[in-house]
Amino acid sequence: MEILVCVKRVPDTAENEIEVKSDGTDIERDDLVYSVNEWDNYAVEEAIQIRDKVGGSVTVVTVGDEESEEVLRREMAMGADNGVLLSDSAFEGSDGKAIASILKAQAEAGNYDLILCGAQADDGAGQVGGMLAAMLDWPYASLVNHIEIIDDKKVKVGREIEGGNQELNEIELPCVLSIQTGINEPRYVGIRGIRKVASVDIPVKGASDLGIDPATVGEAGAKVKRLDYFVPELGEGAEILEGSMEEKIEKLIEMLKAKGGLK
Amino acid sequence: MAQIFAYIVHKGGVIDDTAAELAVAAKKIDAGADATAIVTGTGADLDTVCNEAAKLFSQVWKFDNQALAYPNAEVVRKLLVSVLPKDAIFLVPHDTFGMDLGPGLSIKLDVPYVPDVIEIEPAEGSTFKMVRQEYSGMAHTHVACDLGAGGVITPRPGVFQPGDESDAGGQVSDKSDQVGDLSAKRRFLEVVEAEMGDVDITKADVLVSIGRGIEDEENIELAEELAEAMGAVVSCSRPIVDAKWMEKSRQVGTSGQTVKPKVYMAMGISGSFQHLGGIKGSPFMVAVNKNPKAPIFQVADVGIVEDILEFMPEMTEKIEELQ
Ligand SMILES: Cc1cc2nc3c(=O)[nH]c(=O)nc-3n(C[C@H](O)[C@H](O)[C@H](O)COP(=O)(O)OP(=O)(O)OC[C@H]3O[C@@H](n4cnc5c(N)ncnc54)[C@H](O)[C@@H]3O)c2cc1C
Numbered sequence: 313m314e315i316l317v318c319v320k321r322v323p324d325t326a327e328n329e330i331e332v333k334s335d336g337t338d339i340e341r342d343d344l345v346y347s348v349n350e351w352d353n354y355a356v357e358e359a360i361q362i363r364d365k366v367g368g369s370v371t372v373v374t375v376g377d378e379e380s381e382e383v384l385r386r387e388m389a390m391g392a393d394n395g396v397l398l399s400d401s402a403f404e405g406s407d408g409k410a411i412a413s414i415l416k417a418q419a420e421a422g423n424y425d426l427i428l429c430g431a432q433a434d435d436g437a438g439q440v441g442g443m444l445a446a447m448l449d450w451p452y453a454s455l456v457n458h459i460e461i462i463d464d465k466k467v468k469v470g471r472e473i474e475g476g477n478q479e480l481n482e483i484e485l486p487c488v489l490s491i492q493t494g495i496n497e498p499r500y501v502g503i504r505g506i507r508k509v510a511s512v513d514i515p516v517k518g519a520s521d522l523g524i525d526p527a528t529v530g531e532a533g534a535k536v537k538r539l540d541y542f543v544p545e546l547g548e549g550a551e552i553l554e555g556s557m558e559e560k561i562e563k564l565i566e567m568l569k570a571k572g573g574l575k
Numbered sequence: 576m577a578q579i580f581a582y583i584v585h586k587g588g589v590i591d592d593t594a595a596e597l598a599v600a601a602k603k604i605d606a607g608a609d610a611t612a613i614v615t616g617t618g619a620d621l622d623t624v625c626n627e628a629a630k631l632f633s634q635v636w637k638f639d640n641q642a643l644a645y646p647n648a649e650v651v652r653k654l655l656v657s658v659l660p661k662d663a664i665f666l667v668p669h670d671t672f673g674m675d676l677g678p679g680l681s682i683k684l685d686v687p688y689v690p691d692v693i694e695i696e697p698a699e700g701s702t703f704k705m706v707r708q709e710y711s712g713m714a715h716t717h718v719a720c721d722l723g724a725g726g727v728i729t730p731r732p733g734v735f736q737p738g739d740e741s742d743a744g745g746q747v748s749d750k751s752d753q754v755g756d757l758s759a760k761r762r763f764l765e766v767v768e769a770e771m772g773d774v775d776i777t778k779a780d781v782l783v784s785i786g787r788g789i790e791d792e793e794n795i796e797l798a799e800e801l802a803e804a805m806g807a808v809v810s811c812s813r814p815i816v817d818a819k820w821m822e823k824s825r826q827v828g829t830s831g832q833t834v835k836p837k838v839y840m841a842m843g844i845s846g847s848f849q850h851l852g853g854i855k856g857s858p859f860m861v862a863v864n865k866n867p868k869a870p871i872f873q874v875a876d877v878g879i880v881e882d883i884l885e886f887m888p889e890m891t892e893k894i895e896e897l898q
């Protein structure tokens with residue numbers, strides 16, 4: 313099975329306190345720790361496990377700048393066979409639809425049976441996978457938390473729906489699936505693993521290589537434009553307890569007693 | 576102004592709360608709009624749902640077909656592409672169905688997609704400014720989008736709360752004869768219900784709930800000790816279950832359990848809407864988080880800026896001293 317996994321480099325929300333710049337043009341990016349989008353890491357792990365079971369190859373692809381190469385390398389250290397960086401100044405400022413159209417060009421350049429995306433990106437909106445599928449006219453399922461390869465024509469997938477219930481579907485190949493966290497336990501990547509792939513060649517493709525008209529992507533092609541970042545006017549918000557740790561705990565205990573939170 | 580349509584979510588003949596919320600969102604786009612509800616499904620239940628939808632929307636289009644018995648987004652999309660007018664503004668809640676349907680539908684209709692919207696501001700011409708969140712609520716953004724030629728929007732469930740709107744007195748039109756070919760390459764099989772765990776967190780009065788701030792599996796003990804001292808039960812956010820540190824049945828949120836405690840202690844939880852969506856009945860909420868800007872402080876009653884790994888053992892000790 314030839315599998316393409318779409319991955320994105322994002323600021324790591326577990327490692328950073330995301331703050332909005334005072335002029336609202338962006339978030340504070342100095343000293344941000346970036347990593348691969350959490351959901352995408354599960355997608356790559358799933359792809360590797362499928363390949364190890366039924367054979368084939370796993371290619372990881374990202375649309376981004378030079379620095380995005382590091383996430384491709386990381387995912388190759390996990391076990392992906394190939395990496396492709398789709399990069400061009402014309403791609404900057406692309407909205408979700410434009411990203412999907414760039415990925416579509418890569419999908420059509422290959423001979424993939426299965427494309428995996430993350431259910432959503434930390435700075436995204438859970439749209440790229442579904443759009444890509446519709447553009448390719450392939451069937452799609454989102455929030456996938458279980459994949460079972462039946463044969464080379466179809467797979468059985470579980471979708472996680474409200475209440476943690478699971479919706480089972482049969483879906484024809486080729487298809488696009490977006491992966492929900494928790495589907496597997498992504499393997500750990502150590503420094504040694506990264507070193508092993510440090511010198512592997514990662515091809516870079518631009519708009520002309522992919523046959524993409526620059527006017528349809530990037531800032532120019534965006535139908536949905538982000539105007540600013542802002543900090544919302546807070547309502548009342550929480551009453552923040554001040555003082556030493558001990559004082560805070562004493563105050564809290566009094567409050568909890570009044571609310572029936574302590575037996 | 577383009578015509579507005581709203582997809583009605585329903586289950587077992589009961590209309591979902593999001594139906595009324597979409598009616599509110601539709602009015603934000605066009606205060607004078609006669610929005611149309613789209614109800615798909617099959618059987619007698621469908622009429623009950625249509626009648627409820629008619630209280631919220633001035634028109635209801637009913638599509639009764641066996642192939643629509645379960646809302647398979649690939650099938651519903653096919654129907655919508657064939658029955659919606661070219662410049663429709665289509666609303667569907669940003670739930671697990673909306674996330675499945677919305678992106679692909681926008682491509683097939685060739686209109687912009689604005690997902691997970693939490694506010695819609697008055698338009699200038701046909702360009703709307705809408706508010707979204709990024710980084711699980713840590714940053715808000717305004718996005719601009721021209722809906723003049725239509726669009727697909729997924730409002731976040733629970734945000735557009737209805738007031739005491741009067742009965743819309745809507746008309747139900749049975750459009751089932753317009754249902755064309757609904758064959759799809761994805762076939763719904765069945766729904767497997769989530770397993771019950773050893774402890775039922777939905778019955779607990781006091782929950783000590785831990786999030787990614789717990790940092791390590793071994794630290795869960797600190798929460799268990801605090802819960803024991805308080806007479807509480809330990810629940811958690813999703814990343815703790817993804818890491819396989821706790822059972823799925825302990826997860827609070829839209830894809831986990833819905834809890835109704837009297838007191839909810841959020842320990843190292845950022846406050847994403849999917850997590851908060853599982854907390855009902857407005858409990859007394861205490862948030863302990865080392866980041867003073869964590870979104871959870873916007874919704875909690877009491878906030879404490881501390882490291883939970885230091886805070887929890889100290890609190891346990893204090894309570895034990897008192898006993
Ligand atoms: C379709 C879908 C369904 C979902 N369903 C659910 C659901 O049902 N339930 C759910 O919870 N999530 C759900 N999620 C995930 C959700 O979007 C968030 O990713 C998740 O809730 C974040 O969990 P968290 O707050 O524990 O982690 P984070 O967002 O990483 O927050 C951790 C917090 O801990 C703080 N912290 C870190 N270390 C410490 C310390 N030592 N002391 C004090 N504070 C500390 C940080 O400042 C941060 O605020 C769902 C997502 C999707 C896409």
Ligand SMILES: Nc1ncnc2c1ncn2[C@@H]1O[C@H](COP(=O)(O)O)[C@@H](O)[C@H]1O
Pocket residue numbers: 317318319320349351352373374375376408411428429430431432433434435436437438439440441
């Ligand atoms: N720039 C990108 N390059 C490659 N894949 C992407 C990119 N942006 C989004 N994706 C994929 O689409 C998924 C959903 O992203 P989003 O729609 O932005 O929330 C991600 O988890 C990735 O799998």
